[in-house]
Each structure stands twice: as structure tokens, then as C-alpha cells.
Amino acid sequence: MSEIIGYSLISVGILFDLLGCVGLIRLPDVYNRLQAATKSVTMGTCMILFGVFVKSGFTPLGAKALLCMVFILITSPTAAHALARGAYKAGVRLWQKSVCDFYEPVNILRARDVMSREVTFINPDEKLEKAIEILTEKKISGLPVVNSESTLVGIITEKDIISYSAKRKIEKAKVREAMTAKVTSFPPEAEVEKIADTISKNKFRRVPIVENGKVVGIVSRRDIIQILTKKKDPTPTVKDEDDLFNSLNRKKRKVGGG
């Protein structure tokens, strides 16, 4: 009787092994292969070992087979989990048709978490002197230019004003003439990392955040630095903003990649 049970367990176990190995061959990415192969091959080998135990009873052989079975039951899933994690950390991508990736970090910072919501605007038909007044009064270096329909039409910065004043007189000039009309803006859902990338590549100092054509906030270098260093204190402590910004940006990308 124990012979028959033992042999049938061994047969089924070998079948599981075979199916697991077919999965190892056929499935599309490392995680799927790991999943198919580990489960069914562990099950199959455990059934073989249990079959050996049933067949030979409490002889040294049977007892050792049982011991081996318990050991594989514990170690094999552990090894598989570690391997999956290692593969993920080594940067192996999921199959392109995978539907979800729960291991991906969920707390991605979005523009809406970082942006300053109190934005000072200026109308394109205002005088340039007025813009300078606002800039000096608020101690900021740039203003989004918004027309009467509250759509973003440009951005005016200290740099624009300086280069304008080098060519023409600023006394009678309008904001429209000096502003940069081509503005890179982001939706509130944009990832902060992407914004930081754009800012550092194009040497921007700030980007407006636009939702349905309206400016809802502004993300400046300082906003990003404060988030990265987790400092709420708005007074800057570092003199060279560019250097700090670039080093933080690099550091953050390195952490995200590893």
C-alpha cells in the first residue's frame, strides 16, 4: 500500500517539476519565471521527497528525505523572494504588459505638493517699472505674466529686464515688450523630479504650474531645495543657490536609481 502511495506521490511530483521548468522556459520576464518555477518546482520536489519518505518509512533514508523536504519548504520561497527583490533592485524591468507594480515607491512628489500657491501676477499691459517695483518689493526674481482672461502669456524676470534695459530705456516700456513669451509650464500632477530636471537643464529659476490654462502656482528652485533638504524655513542659508541645487538634484537621482 505504501509503495503505491509513494509512487503516485513521486509521479505527481515529477509532473509538477516538469510543468515548473516549462514555465521557466516559456514565461516572459524574470518575475513570472520565478513565480512559476519556484512554486511548482518546490511543490514537485517536496512531493518526490515525501513519496520517498512514504515508500521507505522511518528508515534513515525516509527520515532524511523528510528533513530535506522541510528544509526546502523553508528555504526555497525565501530564496525566491530575495531573488525577486534583488532583480528589482538590480533594475530588471517588469514585462511591458505588466499591469501594476506595487513595489514602486508610492510617495512620488508632485508639483502640487511643492508649489507656492500665492502667486503674484502682472498684466502684459502694465508698465515695466511696475514689474520692477513688485520684484523688489516681494524680493523675488520673476513674475508670471497673465492677461485679463487670466491665461499665462509669458514670464518676466530680472534677467529679461536687464537685457531689455541694455538696449532700450525702461521708462515707457510695457511688460509685454520685455517679457519672455515662450514659457515652459507644468500641470500640478507633474513629478517634481522631472521639473527639477527641466529647471537644471534649461537654467530656469522657476516654472509656472498651469491647470486648465490658469496659473495655480509656481515652483521655484527654492521650493525644490526646501523639499529635498526637508527644511521648512524659507530663509536661504546657502549663498550659491545654483551649486546647491545642482548637487541636490544629482544626489536625488542617484538615490532614485539605486
Next chain:
Amino acid sequence: MIEIYFSVLVLCCFFCLYRIGRGPTPPDRAVGIDILGIVVVGFCALFAVFTGRDFYINIAIAWSLLSFIGTLAIVKHLEGKGFDE
């Protein structure tokens, strides 16, 4: 009967070897090695039964232990750490 058992297990081993050789990523090969280890454990246990020699099951136990440790070492390497971390 015995021939079928062993030939199927050898076939399984060749499937694993295919995955080890083909890759394409290092973790794929590691999976192949891990699974090969488990299949070989079953193979050794069967061998112990059919030859009547007990020591094959000792090989199975040692192999399962080494396969586990080896996989963990590979994982450490994949995560970019040294073995003593």
C-alpha cells in the same frame, strides 16, 4: 517506469540549463541555478530509492543547503552589496 522518471527529471534539468545559458538578465540565470538545485535534490532522492544507496539523500541535503546559500549570495551581489554587509 524508472526510466520515465529519470528522463523527465533530466529534461527538467536541461530546461533549467537553457534558462541559465540564455539569460537574458543575470537574475534570470540566478533563477535557473536556483531551480536546477531544487530539481537535482528531487533527482538525488529518487536515485537513493532506486539504487538502494542511502548516501545519495545526504547529497540531496547538502545540495539544497548549498543552493540556498548560493542563491542568497547571488542576490547580495545583484543588490550591489558586498558579501559581508
